[in-house]
């Protein structure tokens with residue numbers, strides 16, 4: 095790790111990545127492993143305990159595996175392979191499939207730990223970026239400078255640097271959702287009777303999408319996702335009187351949790367959905383949340399950033415570096431990549447779907463909501479009576 099205190103010779107790299115959250119750290123590791131000279135600049139040596147994604151599973155795991163991070167994830171996270179899904183105290187269905195729970199800071203540390211040369215991480219704040227179709231330059235708060243053929247902006251939701259380049263954030267939905275994260279345990283110290291559990295909201299007026307409970311190294315983690323005015327007094331109740339408010343909002347939870355308490359600080363986050371404009375510029379490319387934010391309830395942020403990392407770092411950057419120049423003709427290939435575009439669109443679609451499924455109370459959404467849970471419950475019952483039959487039937491239909 096390099097901490098740039100005194101002004102020295104500029105750091106020269108093929109690719110300079112600004113922001114070492116999950117997107118930037120994964121990108122740095124993938125590119126450095128492929129033999130490229132990478133400088134990853136982040137203002138913090140260790141990612142702080144901020145509330146972000148805390149579980150990785152489903153199709154995200156295939157991408158993590160393809161990119162070569164599965165061993166690191168297995169070592170850092172808590173494995174679980176069954177999620178009991180309930181609503182109004184009754185079982186909807188059971189999701190089966192591997193997933194890992196872990197704090198976001200540990201996930202980022204795992205990704206940074208996969209960068210072959212630790213001195214590729216420069217702990218400093220980037221204060222200015224100047225880009226062209228030839229060489230790019232970064233200025234750091236310490237006075238240090240970095241030059242590179244390509245700059246990757248992976249600065250998350252902090253938009254200042256992009257703003258200086260004329261890149262704007264268009265807010266698609268202000269204060270779209272509210273998320274809470276905390277850790278729970280039974281008062282008598284006994285384990286819970288489930289590995290992981292999802293409890294869906296019962297009434298549209300509550301605005302509760304779901305509470306997700308899953309294991310992390312410190313215990314049983316809770317992520318509560320809501321679509322409701324962040325200034326509503328219930329938000330304060332969730333933070334201050336968490337146990338009683340949870341049971342008030344989700345009364346069907348009581349028999350599953352028993353006498354429980356919250357073990358740590360309740361963290362919360364209000365999310366705006368936004369996407370950048372004016373980003374097609376020579377020499378610079380935006381990935382992860384720096385390009386588009388995601389609704390935490392939709393759980394699409396990691397899938398999006400993994401697609402960004404995989405397409406940019408395994409397909410485009412190696413090609414771009416093979417020829418002179420870094421003009422917009424090259425950069426636009428990434429932004430119009432069909433997998434990337436599909437992942438970005440799917441993320442927005444899911445954000446709007448989850449909000450409507452949770453809080454719309456007109457007749458058509460009321461019917462859709464009932465059908466949604468009924469369909470899942472019927473599939474679950476069929477699966478219990480004839481295991482594997484439904485999966486076979488579905489794949490026969492697709493063939």
Ligand SMILES: Cc1cc2nc3c(=O)[nH]c(=O)nc-3n(C[C@H](O)[C@H](O)[C@H](O)COP(=O)(O)OP(=O)(O)OC[C@H]3O[C@@H](n4cnc5c(N)ncnc54)[C@H](O)[C@@H]3O)c2cc1C
Nearest residue numbers: 113115116117137146147220249250382383390393395396
């Ligand atoms: C509460 C919450 C819950 C979520 N839950 C889920 C979920 O369940 N499933 C899911 O898929 N997604 C979820 N997400 C989304 C997911 O966490 C994000 O998509 C992902 O963390 C974005 O990673 P990133 O690397 O793009 O940004 P970040 O992790 O924010 O990293 C940005 C980095 O840039 C650095 N930086 C910024 N500016 C500078 C600068 N000028 N100089 C140097 N460094 C700089 C910062 O220090 C930081 O390290 C959730 C998000 C939130 C907020």
